[in-house]
Amino acid sequence: MIRHIVLFTWTDDATAERVEEVTAGLRKLQDVIPQLRSLTVGSDAGINQGNHDYAVVADFDDVDGYVVYRDHPDHQAVIARHIKPILASRAAVQLSL
Template identity: 40%
Template sequence: MIRHIVCFRFRPGVTWADPRAEAAERISRDHPRHIPEILSWTVGRNATPREAAHDFAVVGQFADRAALQRYQTHPDHQRGVRAWSELSTWVVVDLDDTEGALLAGEAR
């Protein structure tokens, strides 16, 4: 399994009051309705005022790297990329849970 984590930070001057932010959020929330490769999907706005915090995050789960690649090239995902590009920067981590499970098994 691949766990895909993306944290978005608004560009200076952008807030949730910006209609583009709500549109980008809506696109991200709706990805599972359009992209069959998504096995699980959690999205949400940041709930803390910490300086290091980002404004929005998505956590998705995919069967394997091939499924993640199909998601990344899917037109609905590309629509989200365009929407978020206008108002934020982001960081991505793709965790291979299979490798983590193997390491946990070795520790026993």
Template identity: 35%
Template sequence: MIRHLVLFKLNEGVERDDPRVVKGVEAFRGLEGAIPEIRFWELGWNVSDRPIAHDFAINSAFDDADALRRYVEHPDHQAGVALWREFATWVIADYDF
């Protein structure tokens, strides 16, 4: 199994209630069940006020590297990524577990 972690940082001046952000969150919430390669899916807003913390996270899992690749290339995932590019940056980590 491969764990796929994504940590998002909203751009300066962008708030959680920004309509673009709301739409972006909804797009990623809708991926569970829509992309068959997803084996585990959770996401949510950070609750820490530490200055080094990111704002939003996705924690997901896939059977193998091919399944992760298919997820990354899936049109629904790409549509969500396009939304988030407008208002955030992110980092990822993919590891075997």
């Protein structure tokens, strides 16, 4: 299994509405990318100071499935339309489990 993990920080332009567009856009990918087996997304819960703002955890059967997701045009559209316009920084890891 491949677990893909990404954490974002947002710019000051990241209104709640724009962040909700990120969430909705990512969740819709579950309908079009069958390789995406499990998806957990959302904003930081505000328990600790100094955190990143948003997390994505996505599970795939294998590397090929992850790469289909990574490069899928619908995913790239979410990144271009909703994520990049409010993105300040990004940290990512893929775990092979």
